[in-house]
Amino acid sequence: MPTVEIDGKKITVGQGVTVLEAARANGIEIPHFCYHESFKSGGLCRMCLVEIEKMPKLQTSCTTVATEGMVVKTTTDRVKQARSAILEFILTNHPLDCPDCDQAGECVLQEYSHKYGPDKSDFREPKQLREHIQLSEHIAYDPERCIMCERCVRYYRDIVGTEELAVMERGAHSEITTFPGRQLDYGYIGNIADICPVGALTTKDFRFKERVYNLRATETICPLCEAGCTIYVDAKKYTVYRVRSRSKNLTSIHTNPNRNVTALYPKVFIDAILRSSFICDDGRLGYKKALENSSLSGPVNRYEPENSTWSASIALVVQRIKQAGSKVGGILSPFATNEEVYAFLYLIKSITAHNSVGIMQFPEAKEFRESTKLKLRKGVQAPNLKGIEQIAGALGIKIVPVDEVIASKPELLYVLGPVFDRMDGYTEKIKDIQCIVVQDFKASAFSEKAHVFMPGLSFAQKDGTYTNKDGQVQRIRIVVDSKGNAKNDLDILTDIIYNISGKKLGSFDNILALLVKEIAFFNNIDMNSLTTGINLRKAAGRLW
Amino acid sequence: MEQILLKNVEGTKLADIKNYTAAGGYESAKKAITSMTIAQIIDEVKKSGLRGRGGAGFPAGMKWDFVPKDFKGPRHLCCNADEGEPGTFKDRELLEKNPHLLIEGMIIASYAIGAELSFIYIRGEFVKAANTLEAAIAQARKQGFLGEKIFGTDKKVDIVVHRGAGAYICGEETALIESIEGERGNPRVRPPFPAVVGVFGKPTVVNNVETLAAVPSIIKNSGQWYAAIGVPPKNTGSKLYAVSGHVNKPGVYELPMGTSLKDLIYNYAGGIKNDKQLKGVIPGGSSTPVLLPEEIGVSMDFDSLAKAGSMLGSAAVIVMDEDVCTVEESLRLSEFYAHESCGQCTPCREGTVWMTKILDRIEHGQGVQGDVELLERVSANIMGNTLCPLGDAAAMMMLGFLKKFKAEFAQHIQMKKCPINKK
Structure with missing residues (x-):
């Protein structure tokens, strides 16, 4: 384990760790554009030049491996001069169109120009003008803003493995492009907009929609598959504008013993690191389907339409459940949070003394293309199937297909959504x-048949946890406030339970604490780590 | 001095293997392969003091020695025949007229580093030279000098000619390696150096044509013999000087290392054309800083030129007479570098273009006060901050012209036109 000195601070790092990574892991900022923790450094942008003792020239810290006794200086006049020079060079042909660039506010070039750049430029020549290129229907490329860091090219080469992007032309005419006549294939396109340090790559989904500094970023979990x-979901008031990837844990790459810096391209990537840096296009662009909220006028009581208030609806449901007794059938959506699942199963088991529950079938989350090296999608296109299995298992409740629940001819069928179109096929069978x-955040063909419909909230409007395919319990958070007369699904369930049995399950936190206490799978959860996800297999210290 | 590289190249058709072997060709390779150990060969080359003729002047024997001895698996030798620096045309002479000398040198070098497959990366425009080389390689193969079991031993050396596609940057050794691999010819970050990770990830030695062509004579006559030529101990052997520009007899001259520049221009190259005055000389290819007439007493070797603030480079001497406008000349060279920049790294990609734009303004009467200082600043900001030496080359050239001809640049700006009366 070599020890290096960076700006007077002694730092011990793993074999093969670069100076930049060592500095970064220890809170010393070395500005950089082309370095990205997920793929091989190119040494291209020259922004990360630092002074290293015994080396006559400044060195790129992103490619220089830290060795024993190395003395690095990142704040000398020479380094400052070089940074300022690189920024001045980049800006010679940069349009400086920050007022209409979507990146403004989260632009690395903008930030570094303020911090390290010269306050004026002597460049007096006309700038190069270039045309936009549509790399796919979802992504546009603006060569004028491009600083040629080639992150996107290396992403397609090292991460996706399909090499769909390349640099064409040479020198100042260089630009990023696809094979002539081809566009990027759908699947993992959107990530290049995330990793672009400037506004050269923008998604159609977000372009010109909102200034990033007006948005609030919330850490949450993508609900569209079991991965x-x-x-991050970026939102303003009631509207979600954008979904971005969120890095989980960067320090693991600094200590990854498998990294081989002498190899041309790093061969080993830990799945989790990739997963934290990148998301699929369905997650990035398809979030709207899990958001739209079209049934906000409050509960619908089809027995007494004029009496469609919350209190009347809940009272009605309570009365009906009491009547039906053990003849209650329950169907769960794998979009329900662990806490909702617990409350729902509690209702089924403790109150109706039933011991099975139906689970809606969601389509499998297939990879978009077989040719990609990056394979993030897992399980079905819903977030919490694993969570249902675990909690049901712990409570001794059997999971059965929806058909079986309906075939058992229940007097009352309680469906906890979101349903989407998954129950459309049953509209005849339930006559x-x-x-x-039905409890759902939006109306569906199925909910039209419901006698009582209670509008709930979407994943972006509530707190909760999901358990992914790998068994990690992860936290979702309130991203946007709910408007209208919808109610938190968990509150609806606990209300009903209280009104039937007098049992107070409490709020999200209480139930999560209960889960942690009562259910083995939830043992030893560090509540703080729920922000970033925790591997329960490891935490519980056993295999399951 | 007796010529070593260009001996008998005129008239005797050395490109034909019959004539080449009749003059004692391939004897050195045979000697090396059949009777010398690898250590002996490297030792002999080290003793000769042979330094790389491509421009940097790195000792050849030491470079061969850098190849990891314990590496299991193939290693490669690459001959850099991508001669593209403006003013440089020495390697073409060898490639077209004496290809077997290069092949013989490559057989010895390949054996010395343990390479069984070697490459000649040749500039794409050198069609004649490439064809000549291919024919010569076929002849050598037929004679059993190349291929399996060379010279009756169990050793194997073969050579592949790889033609470039027109990028100057592919003469940079790591870009050359990328190009051989079939990638875009972009320079790689170093370390790792080619001696550790080179062609197809294998240890690789990249040598210039002239360097490899000098090897057979060293094996034949001993390193000591070679080291006695030129300016021992550090600047030894013969050197090909490619003289171009305003001289009466432009061409390639093989002379001992350390011949004076004055001698080269006035004696060998026949002096300045039309009896004009000498204005400046670029001594080692377009990137090396220009020298003034009063500086041409300098000895044309690596160390003396470095001391004089320039470089031997590829020893491509560009002679400029009094009618040359140095602003125009630097503009022309700057355009070349901007055009040939690969575009990977920021200072070179943006800096060379910026430099060209400023020079273009000055040359065309639109220079403003401060432009000279700006040029200096831009060049200094490129210098040392780039991924490969191309950016340095452009900056070095520019700083050279600014240092020696600052008054002429200032005059352009002041008069708002080019003061030189051009034909």
């Missing part, structure tokens, strides 16, 4: 059921 990728209760 449970960590994301004989006397009372159908």
Whole structure:
């Protein structure tokens, strides 16, 4: 383990760790554009030049491996001069169109120009003008803003493995492009907009929609498949504008013993690191389907439409459940949070003394293309199937197909959504059921048949946890406030339970604490780590 | 001095293997392969003091020695025949007229570093030279000098000619390696150096044509013999000087290392054309800083030129007479570097273009006060901050012209036109 000195601070690092990574892991900022923790450094932008004792020239810290006794200086006049020079060079042909660039506010070039750049430029020549290129229907490339860090090219080469992007032309005419006549294939396109340090790559989804500094970023989990990728959802007031990837844990790459710096391209990437840096296009662009909220006018009571208030609806459901007794059938959506699942199963088991629950079938989350090296999608296109299995298992409740629940001819069918279109096929089969209760954040063909419909919240409007395919319990958070007359799903369930049995399950926190206490799978959760995800297999110290 | 590299190249058709072997060709390779150990060969080359003729002047024997001895698997030798620096045309002479000398040198070098497959990366425009080389390699293969079991031993050496596609940057050794691999010819970050990770990830030695062509004579006559030529101990052997520009007899001259520049221009190259006055000389290819007439007493070797603030480089001497406008000349060279920059790294990509734009303004009467200082600043900001030496080359050239001809630049700006009366 070599020890290096950076700006007077002694730092011990792993074999093969670069100076930049060593500095970064220890809170010393070395500005950089082309370095990215997920792929091989190019030494291209020259922004990370530092002074190293016994070396006559400044060295790129992103490619220089830290060795024993190395003395690095990042704040000398020479280094400052070089940084300022590089920024001045980059800005010679940069349009400086920050007022209409989407990146403004989170632009690395903008930030570094303020911090390290010269306050004026002697460049008096006309700037190069260039045309936009549509790399795919989802992504546009603006060569004028491009600083040629080639992160996107290396992403497609090292991470996706399909090499769909390349640099064409040479010198100042260089630009990023696809094979002539081809566009980027859907699947993992959106990530290049995330990793672009400037505004050269922008998604159609977000372009010109909102200034980033007006948005609030919330750490949450992508609900569109069982991989449970960590994301930021950027929102303002009631509107979600954008989904981005969220890095989980960068320090692991600094200590990864498998990294081989002498190899041309690093061969080994830990799945988790990739997962934290990148998300798929469905997650990035398809979030709207899990958001739109079209049933906000409050509960619908089809027995007494004029009496469609919350209190009346809940009272009705309570009364009907009491009547039905053990003849209650329950169907769960794998979009429900662990806490909702617990409350729902508590209702089924403790109150109706039933011991099985139906789970809606969601389509498998297939990879978009077989040719990609990056394979993030897992399980089905819903976030919490694993969570349901675990909690049901712990409570001794059997999971059965939806058909079986309906075939058992319940007097009351309680469906906890979101349903989407997954129950559309049952609209005929449920005709004989006397009372159908549906709880969902939006209306569906199925909910039209419900006798009582209670509007809940989408994943972006509530707190909770999801358990992904790998068994990690991860936290979702309130991203946007709910408007209208919808109610938190968990509150609806606990209200009903309280009104039937007098049992107070409490709020999200109480139930999570209960889960941690009562259910083995939730043992030893560090509540703080739920922000970033925790591997329960490791935490519980056993295999399951 | 007796010529070593260009001996008998005129008239005797050395490109034909019959004529080459009749003059004692391939005897050195045979000697090396059949009777010398690898250590002996490297030792002999080290003793000769042979330094790389491509420009940097790195000792050849030491470079061969850098190849990891314990590496299991193939290693490669690459001959850099991508001669593209403005003013440089010495290697073409060898490639077209004496290809077997290069092949013989490569056989010895390949054996010395343990390479069984070697490459000649040749500039794409050198069609004649490439064809000549291919024919010569076929002849050598037929004679059993190349291929399996060379010279009746169990050793194997073969050579592949790889033609470039027109990028100057591919003469930079790591870009050359990328190009051989079929990638875009972009320079790689070093370390790792080619001696450790080179062609297809294998240890690789990249040598210039002239360097490799000098090897057979060293094996034949001993390193000591070679080291006695030129300016021992550090600047030994013969050197090909490519003289171009305003001289009466431009061409390639093989002379001992350390011949004086004055001698080269006035004696060998026949003096300045039309009896004009000498204005400046670029001594080692377009990137090396220009010298003034009063500086041409300098000995043309690595160390003396470095001391004089320039470089021997590829020893491509560009002679400029009094009618040359140095602003125009530096503009022309700056355009070349901007055009040939690969575009990977920021200072070279943006800096060379910026430099060209300023020079273009000055030359065309639109220079403003402060432009000279700006040029100096831009060049200094490129210098030492780039990924490969191309950016340094452009900056070095520019700083050279600014240092020696600052008054002429200032005059352009002041008069708002080019003061030189051009034909």
